[in-house]
Amino acid sequence: MRCFGIMILFLTGLCGAQQATDFHPAETNVWGADFPKVDSTGRVEIRIKAPDATKVRLNFWSGPKVDMEKQPDGFWTVTTPPLVPGLHYYTLIIDGAEVSDTNSRAFFGGGKYASMVEVPEPGSTYYSIQDVPHGAVREVWYNSKVTGTWRHALVYLPPGYDTEIKTHYPVLYLQHGAGEDETGWIRQGHANFILDNLLATKNCKPMIIVMAYGYARRAGETPPDLTGKPFGSPEMLKAMQDMAVAFEDDVTQVLIPYIDSTFRTLSDRDHRAMAGLSMGGMQTFQITLNHLDLFSYIGGFSGAGGMLVLGDRKLDPKTDYNGIFADPAGFAKKVHLLWLGVGTKEPERLRAGILRLHTSLQEANIQHIFYESPGTDHEWQTWRRDLKDFAPRLFQ
Numbered sequence: 001m002r003c004f005g006i007m008i009l010f011l012t013g014l015c016g017a018q019q020a021t022d023f024h025p026a027e028t029n030v031w032g033a034d035f036p037k038v039d040s041t042g043r044v045e046i047r048i049k050a051p052d053a054t055k056v057r058l059n060f061w062s063g064p065k066v067d068m069e070k071q072p073d074g075f076w077t078v079t080t081p082p083l084v085p086g087l088h089y090y091t092l093i094i095d096g097a098e099v100s101d102t103n104s105r106a107f108f109g110g111g112k113y114a115s116m117v118e119v120p121e122p123g124s125t126y127y128s129i130q131d132v133p134h135g136a137v138r139e140v141w142y143n144s145k146v147t148g149t150w151r152h153a154l155v156y157l158p159p160g161y162d163t164e165i166k167t168h169y170p171v172l173y174l175q176h177g178a179g180e181d182e183t184g185w186i187r188q189g190h191a192n193f194i195l196d197n198l199l200a201t202k203n204c205k206p207m208i209i210v211m212a213y214g215y216a217r218r219a220g221e222t223p224p225d226l227t228g229k230p231f232g233s234p235e236m237l238k239a240m241q242d243m244a245v246a247f248e249d250d251v252t253q254v255l256i257p258y259i260d261s262t263f264r265t266l267s268d269r270d271h272r273a274m275a276g277l278s279m280g281g282m283q284t285f286q287i288t289l290n291h292l293d294l295f296s297y298i299g300g301f302s303g304a305g306g307m308l309v310l311g312d313r314k315l316d317p318k319t320d321y322n323g324i325f326a327d328p329a330g331f332a333k334k335v336h337l338l339w340l341g342v343g344t345k346e347p348e349r350l351r352a353g354i355l356r357l358h359t360s361l362q363e364a365n366i367q368h369i370f371y372e373s374p375g376t377d378h379e380w381q382t383w384r385r386d387l388k389d390f391a392p393r394l395f396q
Helices: 002-021 191-200 234-262 279-290 328-334 348-363 380-393
Strands: 044-049 056-060 065-067 075-079 086-094 097-099 106-109 112-119 136-144 149-157 171-175 208-212 272-277 297-301 337-343 369-373
Touching (some): 086 106, 086 380, 149 191, 149 234, 171 234, 171 279, 191 208, 191 380, 208 234, 234 279, 272 279, 272 380
Parallel strands (some): 171 208, 171 272, 272 297
Antiparallel strands (some): 044 075, 056 065, 056 086, 086 112, 136 149
């Protein structure tokens, strides 16, 4: 009996050791950094050195906010509960100062550079780098007459672009969200790998993707003073609308002509799409529905419908968006695809608004696709899945 008990203890210790060794450095770490570590259940272990600190707190923006424990060697450590798969922003609060973790690569989000940890989605390879032909991502600068400044964009060119020199390609304009920038869809979203993998399995058409900086101020315009103005105030709404209109003009009057003159594009509306996440989805609806002479494919990832979604009323097809939804047959002739997406765990107000827009479009007999990402919040895993579903429907 005693031997049996010893065996149980041995096996228990072995299982514990196996669980402990299941942790491995996150793929978002800087070169050579052992921490943060992630295990197969989604737990994250973080370790930082701050020997003179009196309190260190881990701050996951969409997850746990917990105190770290100081070790005798001056390191502070913590292991989180399992996190959902995807990319998680976090910072460290060291004696009241918010800082990034130098063990993690920096990603631009929330209006600043922050740390991130990637929790892998078991069995998913669609957004991972694979042994398939790869496209190229190029940086471009264009001089905007709208803003009076040089503006930056990233451009994904599909595999074969540089060798198949007689081929012209359709274009998807793909926008980031608020607090992020034009690098987000590549660095956080892995849009290039998603397209590479879809193309390798012949699940989508080769296309160029343009990812532009989504903030714009008209040349000569003085930045508004919004000190003390809450979100939703008339001053804040006017500032947001001014920025949206300036960006709309930059895209339609400067960016599109620049892309068409610089790359081998199919420059008619039947070969031009636009989509975006969160703020980028709101921008997409404003720009495309005001310019159906330029676009025929529309995608809103957690942001379709603009301010209508954040309100509490249904779509009025006769008056909203200049009545573009009043004629379902006419709309279907112009728009080849209208696509809405949302995560099932997104903030209730946003999710309810997008669901309300979806049902309003159904009642108005407007053909569209509605997609729900299971178990994901207002986060990059939702938008990666959105792009995976959206891209294969383009330019068919």
